[in-house]
Amino acid sequence: MSSERGSAAVELVLVAPILVALMGLIGFLGQLTGTRADLEAAARDAARAGSLARSPIGAEAAGRAAADADLTSRPCDEVAVAVDTSRFSPGGSVTVDLGCRVSGPMGGNRWLRASFTEQVDPFRGVAR
Numbered sequence: 001m002s003s004e005r006g007s008a009a010v011e012l013v014l015v016a017p018i019l020v021a022l023m024g025l026i027g028f029l030g031q032l033t034g035t036r037a038d039l040e041a042a043a044r045d046a047a048r049a050g051s052l053a054r055s056p057i058g059a060e061a062a063g064r065a066a067a068d069a070d071l072t073s074r075p076c077d078e079v080a081v082a083v084d085t086s087r088f089s090p091g092g093s094v095t096v097d098l099g100c101r102v103s104g105p106m107g108g109n110r111w112l113r114a115s116f117t118e119q120v121d122p123f124r125g126v127a128r
Contacts, residue, residue: 024105032110035074035102039114042070043098046083047118050094056085063096076100077109091122 050063063083071079080099087093095117102110 028105031075032102032112035076035100036112036114038070038074039098039100039112040116042067043096043114043116044118045070046081046096046098047094047116050083050085050096051118051120056088059083059085059088059094063094067096067098071098071100074100075102077103088120090120090124092120093117094120 046063046067049066050059053059053062060083064081067081068079078099078101080097082097084095084097087095095115097115098113100112102112104110
């Protein structure tokens with residue numbers, strides 16, 4: 001029985017770093033999941049805002065503003081916004097592509113991307 005003395009301390013020293021790393025990984029994966037969901041929602045909101053504009057220039061400005069407003073609270077180190085208004089006409093569409101660079105717990109980076117296309121109302125008047 002005396003040969004097992006101190007084994008609990010040794011086990012704790014060996015297992016504790018593994019448990020801490022596992023908890024950090026779970027936290028990072030949760031952050032990625034939340035950021036991805038917010039990125040998809042921001043792409044949807046930006047495309048919708050762009051489709052409600054009266055001109056392609058207004059659609060791009062409205063899409064960028066909506067995306068920036070939605071992503072201000074997310075842990076993105078860098079955000080890329082692309083608003084495609086090449087099919088902006090009644091019955092056409094506005095497409096928004098978003099990218100977000102998230103730093104990992106060990107210094108790695110991961111780019112998350114989302115895209116959404118919204119139809120422009122076919123009965124709405126637009127300016128050229």
